[in-house]
Amino acid sequence: MKRDSDSGGxxxxxxxxxxxxxxxxxxxxxxxxxxxxxxxxxxxxxxVRRVKEIAGKLGYVPNQVARALSTGRHGNVALIVSDxxxxxxxxxxxxxxxxxxxxxxxxxxxNSDEDPAREELLVGRFIGQVEGLVLASSxxxxxxxxxxxxxxxxxxxxxxxxxxxxxxxxxxxxxAAAIAHLAELGHRHIAYVSGPTTSWSNQQxxxxxxxxxxKRGLKVIAVPARPPSYDTGRLAATQIVASxxxxxxxxxxLVAQGLMAGLAALDVEVPKSFxxxxxxxxLGETTYPPLTTVSARCADAGDVAVGLLLSQMxxxxxxxxxxxxNSHLVIRASTGxxxxxxxxx
Amino acid sequence: MKRDSDSGGxxxxxxxxxxxxxxxxxxxxxxxxxxxxxxxxxxxxxxVRRVKEIAGKLGYVPNQVARALSTGRHGNVALIVSDxxxxxxxxxxxxxxxxxxxxxxxxxxxNSDEDPAREELLVGRFIGQVEGLVLASSxxxxxxxxxxxxxxxxxxxxxxxxxxxxxxxxxxxxxAAAIAHLAELGHRHIAYVSGPTTSWSNQQxxxxxxxxxxKRGLKVIAVPARPPSYDTGRLAATQIVASxxxxxxxxxxLVAQGLMAGLAALDVEVPKSFxxxxxxxxLGETTYPPLTTVSARCADAGDVAVGLLLSQMxxxxxxxxxxxxNSHLVIRASTGxxxxxxxxx
DNA sequence: GAATGGTATGCAACCGGTTGCATGTCAAGC
DNA sequence: GCTTGACATGCAACCGGTTGCATACCATTC
Numbered sequence: 001m002k003r004d005s006d007s008g009g010x011x012x013x014x015x016x017x018x019x020x021x022x023x024x025x026x027x028x029x030x031x032x033x034x035x036x037x038x039x040x041x042x043x044x045x046x047x048v049r050r051v052k053e054i055a056g057k058l059g060y061v062p063n064q065v066a067r068a069l070s071t072g073r074h075g076n077v078a079l080i081v082s083d084x085x086x087x088x089x090x091x092x093x094x095x096x097x098x099x100x101x102x103x104x105x106x107x108x109x110x111n112s113d114e115d116p117a118r119e120e121l122l123v124g125r126f127i128g129q130v131e132g133l134v135l136a137s138s139x140x141x142x143x144x145x146x147x148x149x150x151x152x153x154x155x156x157x158x159x160x161x162x163x164x165x166x167x168x169x170x171x172x173x174x175x176a177a178a179i180a181h182l183a184e185l186g187h188r189h190i191a192y193v194s195g196p197t198t199s200w201s202n203q204q205x206x207x208x209x210x211x212x213x214x215k216r217g218l219k220v221i222a223v224p225a226r227p228p229s230y231d232t233g234r235l236a237a238t239q240i241v242a243s244x245x246x247x248x249x250x251x252x253x254l255v256a257q258g259l260m261a262g263l264a265a266l267d268v269e270v271p272k273s274f275x276x277x278x279x280x281x282x283l284g285e286t287t288y289p290p291l292t293t294v295s296a297r298c299a300d301a302g303d304v305a306v307g308l309l310l311s312q313m314x315x316x317x318x319x320x321x322x323x324x325x326n327s328h329l330v331i332r333a334s335t336g337x338x339x340x341x342x343x344x345x
Numbered sequence: 346m347k348r349d350s351d352s353g354g355x356x357x358x359x360x361x362x363x364x365x366x367x368x369x370x371x372x373x374x375x376x377x378x379x380x381x382x383x384x385x386x387x388x389x390x391x392x393v394r395r396v397k398e399i400a401g402k403l404g405y406v407p408n409q410v411a412r413a414l415s416t417g418r419h420g421n422v423a424l425i426v427s428d429x430x431x432x433x434x435x436x437x438x439x440x441x442x443x444x445x446x447x448x449x450x451x452x453x454x455x456n457s458d459e460d461p462a463r464e465e466l467l468v469g470r471f472i473g474q475v476e477g478l479v480l481a482s483s484x485x486x487x488x489x490x491x492x493x494x495x496x497x498x499x500x501x502x503x504x505x506x507x508x509x510x511x512x513x514x515x516x517x518x519x520x521a522a523a524i525a526h527l528a529e530l531g532h533r534h535i536a537y538v539s540g541p542t543t544s545w546s547n548q549q550x551x552x553x554x555x556x557x558x559x560k561r562g563l564k565v566i567a568v569p570a571r572p573p574s575y576d577t578g579r580l581a582a583t584q585i586v587a588s589x590x591x592x593x594x595x596x597x598x599l600v601a602q603g604l605m606a607g608l609a610a611l612d613v614e615v616p617k618s619f620x621x622x623x624x625x626x627x628l629g630e631t632t633y634p635p636l637t638t639v640s641a642r643c644a645d646a647g648d649v650a651v652g653l654l655l656s657q658m659x660x661x662x663x664x665x666x667x668x669x670x671n672s673h674l675v676i677r678a679s680t681g682x683x684x685x686x687x688x689x690x
Numbered sequence: 691g692a693a694t695g696g697t698a699t700g701c702a703a704c705c706g707g708t709t710g711c712a713t714g715t716c717a718a719g720c
Numbered sequence: 721g722c723t724t725g726a727c728a729t730g731c732a733a734c735c736g737g738t739t740g741c742a743t744a745c746c747a748t749t750c
Binding site for chain 1: 727728729730731732734735736737
């Protein structure tokens with residue numbers, strides 16, 4: 001059936017020789033050919049050389065799918081993110097890929113687009129053909145995640161579920177540094193422009209802002225920007241300016257960038273009359289003015305997550321792992337001294 | 346072996362029942378169970394219901410890998426891009442995913458990092474377990490690509506090889522409009538900030554600039570920014586200003602953004618004393634000032650490419666397809682009237 | 691009541707590898 | 721010269737599905 005359709009319907013010659021053909025051509029058994037590729041140390045050097053030579057001539061490549069069926073090892077992992085287009089993810093994806101590559105693994109990418117149902121569907125499609133999963137900023141509920149974790153090694157990024165290996169980007173230190181920085185510049189009233197309520201990162205950041213502000217006697221109000229994006233950030237500007245604060249910390253860089261655009265539209269100069277701090281450090285110096293931000297090392301998260309997945313796949317670490325990545329403040333040009341009360345608008 | 350390691354080494358119960366267990370539990374043959382899932386119309390409605398019910402109770406899910414082995418259809422496709430972190434790609438990836446998803450396909454993502462050898466390696470890993478490939482901005486040489494195309498349906502994005510289905514983002518019309526726009530604003534000398542010499546898009550753009558400039562009697566010089574990035578764009582500013590041109594078209598938005606930063610550092614105001622045009626329209630209004638750019642509809646490219654791949658996979662289109670996506674100019678705030686000669690710096 | 695035909699199900703081979711165990715070969719040791 | 725054992729290779733079962741063909745069953749029809 002398969003053969004027929006191959007040679008019939010399309011002209012694709014599909015001259016992918018099988019192990020049997022190589023075996024016949026080199027006068028050995030299929031087992032020997034198999035071993036020449038997967039366990040050459042079991043064979044004479046001469047045999048290996050001869051088989052490989054003939055295989056090469058025929059253009060033979062071991063069939064991954066067949067191998068996976070008999071060994072149970074497919075050499076694939078899956079990475080599911082909540083939004084490929086959010087600049088936070090590409091560096092993470094890139095780093096994860098790189099790490100997987102070094103281990104000879106192929107990576108499936110899934111994009112849940114912030115939708116739990118979609119994410120569940122993707123997991124279902126992937127789980128049968130991967131040896132492990134990484135879920136970044138998963139929107140799935142805990143129960144589902146736990147269930148998947150019993151089927152396959154699974155690592156979470158920025159999601160804190162007890163008993164499941166996870167890597168968390170701990171932005172609290174960076175956020176605390178940002179508050180300290182603003183306090184030193186003389187700001188007394190600040191705003192936190194918040195992201196998705198279900199987001200672990202948002203909770204982290206919101207709490208860190210509160211805690212640190214309280215410690216230093218600053219007043220902080222919260223203004224939502226949901227879903228977090230350039231546009232919602234821009235729209236938040238009016239409300240923020242009206243509230244009388246002199247500085248804002250945004251849930252992420254995109255929101256911060258939008259906020260700066262909104263401020264510019266209202267003729268509020270940054271950093272002269274207002275200071276802005278972002279989170280993630282994914283835009284570098286490309287904003288205007290260059291954004292002071294909390295660096296979250298998102299690339300490292302991808303790398304570490306795949307690393308943990310690998311060790312879980314081979315031999316399996318016994319205990320759970322809760323890997324924290326820390327953060328620091330990068331001071332650029334979007335923050336400055338608080339405007340003096342009298343001269344302010 | 347597999348069973349042992351599953352139940353032994355780790356505690357992962359791996360209670361994934363096989364078709365045989367479902368067959369035994371429901372008192373039918375394996376063939377019947379198989380058909381209940383893949384060809385239910387062959388069976389009595391009652392049988393299908395009964396089998397599915399028991400399968401559901403046992404938690405049975407058909408094993409993709411085994412299915413792929415016997416049918417040759419794995420339900421996977423691969424997408425290889427030259428740089429995930431370049432903002433041109435995420436929207437493309439997202440759109441490609443979406444389209445693949447609708448067809449029930451899983452997508453492998455590969456990141457060549459602009460390296461042909463790496464790209465070749467990735468193709469090799471993927472090709473055995475996918476039904477088709479999409480190569481975006483491939484850096485592979487023609488011969489390799491042709492060889493892969495004989496093995497599997499393959500679609501190229503922004504690479505023009507005769508006989509192979511490809512989708513090309515034709516930026517020529519947009520670039521021509523940009524030149525016209527600059528000419529109308531009174532610019533007579535302009536620069537093209539060029540990208541990778543091996544890039545099809547760069548050749549397109551360079552030629553379009555030349556052709557249109559000649560038609561309108563503008564003078565154009567070329568200044569390289571390689572590899573194309575924010576930084577190389579920024580560095581190009583000095584040379585560009587020194588050359589005396591009053592406007593520049595950059596290979597892509599990132600380079601344009603860098604160029605604007607470089608100009609700002611030299612105290613050259615955009616658009617008052619210098620105009621800048623980007624390419625791709627991937628940054629939206631987020632630059633300062635908002636960038637006039639040639640919109641390349643990169644998301645559409647991903648969508649169309651997967652669409653073509655699908656039709657090639659099912660039944661196969663006979664002739665080759667060369668799908669052109671066109672472009673248009675988006676005028677924002679980075680372009681303005683040419684500074685008058687006398688008053689210029 | 692036997693021939694006919696349509697249909698639901700089972701049998702068994704197959705997809706392309708891997709691997710436990712059996713076998714054959716050859717050199718060393720007595 | 722025969723036993724012993726190490727080692728290279730082959731045999732055949734297995735991974736978990738799919739599918740061509742055979743068969744058994746049932747309802748028509750003459």
